[in-house]
Amino acid sequence: MARRRLAVVLLGAAQVLVVFDTTAFAIALPWISARSHLSVDGLTWLITVYSVCFAALPVLAVALGEAFGQRRVLMGGLVLSSAAAAASGVTQGAGVLLTSRAVQGVAAAAITAGAVALIESTHPEGRGRDRALSVHFVVVAAAGPAVVLPSTVLLETMESGAGVFWAQAVVGVLLLVLVPLALTESAPGPGARSRVGRAAAAVVPLGFLAWFADWLVDHSVSPTTIIALAAAGALTPSSLSWLGRRGQEPSLLTRLYQERAALGAYTVVALLAACLTGAGLVLTIALQTVGGLSPESVGWALLPAVVGLVLGWLTLPLFAARAGLAATVAVACGVTAAGFVLLSREGAGYQVADVLPPLLLIAYGCGVLALPVSFARSGSGALPRGLNSSRQLGAGLGASLFSGVVTVVLIDLRSMTFHSAKEYNAALADRVPECFELGVALALTAAVVALLTLPWQGVRTTSPDPDASDGAPAGTAGSPGSSGP
Structure with missing residues (x-):
């Protein structure tokens, strides 16, 4: 032990x-x-x-x-x-x-x-x-x-x-x-x-996804285009799987639909990991450049996010047991989106008191990242190793996407003339919300994926009887093909 x-x-x-x-x-x-x-x-x-x-x-x-x-x-x-x-x-x-x-x-x-x-x-x-x-x-x-x-x-x-x-x-x-x-x-x-x-x-395809985010920046694509492409790309697998729901379409779509719950779990985890990574990245920059905080003060400002994550980890499984996994995860994603909305609203400040409520909302919704066992017990066949890989992929993509939007904003500002650092910081404060709009899009996309793919029944919060698993590993609740209803 x-x-x-x-x-x-x-x-x-x-x-x-x-x-x-x-x-x-x-x-x-x-x-x-x-x-x-x-x-x-x-x-x-x-x-x-x-x-x-x-x-x-x-x-x-x-x-x-x-x-x-x-x-x-x-x-x-x-x-x-x-x-x-x-x-x-x-x-x-x-x-x-x-x-x-x-x-x-x-x-x-x-x-x-x-x-x-x-x-x-x-x-x-x-x-x-x-x-x-x-x-x-x-x-x-x-x-x-x-x-x-x-x-x-x-x-x-x-x-x-x-x-x-x-x-x-x-x-x-x-x-x-x-x-x-x-x-x-x-x-x-x-x-x-x-x-x-x-x-x-x-x-190759996974590396291409991360590289593509940087390619968008090199071609001076607007933040709006980056947001739209990111949301559309995240929705594509779930949309294809939904097309195969009748079983009369090509075999690939049928198989995607049969495995839709696992596919949805992996997609949601990747999107929320991108949100959490991006929130930390952009807030670190905004609090220092716009808010004027020292690096140590930024560290203190981001620390409450740990509380939000732990609260999500403790309470979301209880909600999933009563309301079902799809509804619980979708609401959690909505809470994350609400946090990004607060950060992206016009006139949002970037002092500790300004970012604390939205940061707690983002972190609480991202508590879904700490629920691999609940995802596995949903009947989706989504395994902890796969969920961990999805989190890793999402964190990498999130860093590329959010840093891409930040870079577009900085490039645009470099083409303008400012007479003082105060003018530059004011212009930067007006453009920072564009970075958080990407978080809104990704979190809402995750909510849609959850509703389309994850099972609606309640998820057990206690370990299943190993003897009743037919030899499947505890917490997997079936094979990858055994999707929820």
Whole structure:
């Protein structure tokens, strides 16, 4: 029992390290820009290359873990993470820095994929595994807003961005030493190696999605166009599955409809992960540039989001048991959309008191990200590993999409003439709401997907009887083809 708890702690720490890397890097961007003499476009590329690698590789990382051992994949990710962090600490060259960010994206994908799989392999089926997965998912969801404050404190204490990277490298090495002591290697699954090739083929379309967001920025596409394309793209799979509801359409549409609940669960998780990532990214920028807050004050301002996420994690399963999964998830997505609406309204302020209510609403709705077991019990066949990969994909896409809208806004402002910093900040304040409008669109799209695809019956909040699962893993409630009504 003690070793299993240690495993949960170590795997949670590994995931927090991934989030810390992203957050600390974003906070250290001014220091990186001054040291490496990078333009706004160059800094955007540093964010984009990480996001593309992080979003493109989750499926392949899971397949490699199933074929060669999840612990090996996790340890490989920690090695890459520590090496890339050290490289970021010592180099001043833009090329090396760009390469290290790409390696960090690969490392993040490997660490994220291995964590959930190792929880499953170290915990027997039943309530113990369910609790471990539930705790892991809420830690991962809450890590984003939680690590902003320690990242800023560490940056200011060390007075150098290099110190943050070295701290990350040291933590990675410590985890690398502890993982073999607490975790046993997972056994390769039957036929797992044959699935690696198919998983590798998924890298191209997933990477394309993340790259496409950056392509839109390069072509100066308006924020409205980015919002419309993002919402339409997210709705496409669910719309195709709905077309196959009569079973008389082409077999692909019929199969999509049969698996609509799993498809919907994965899509909702990806969209909400994009919302949570984007909210943190844009608020970090807005609170500093428009609100005039210090980085440490921004960390304090985002910390209440952890409370909202935990409240969502605690209460949403109770609502799902009574009102059904589809209605509960749709309402949660609506709450997230309402938070973005408050941030995007005309004249919205960017001080702590202004952002606290909408931030709590966004975080509470995104508590859905901490419900993998409830999703699995819906009868959808949506497995925690797949939901974790979807969260990873959504976080990568969210970083690309929201940073893309921010970049469009900054490019537009650069073409204008301002006589003072006050005029520039006022113009920026008028344009920041466009960034949050993307969050409104993504959250509402997630609500529509939930209503179209997820089952309406109540979801059990206690573990099912393992003997009644016909051999299916606890919490899966059936095969991927056993969708809800």
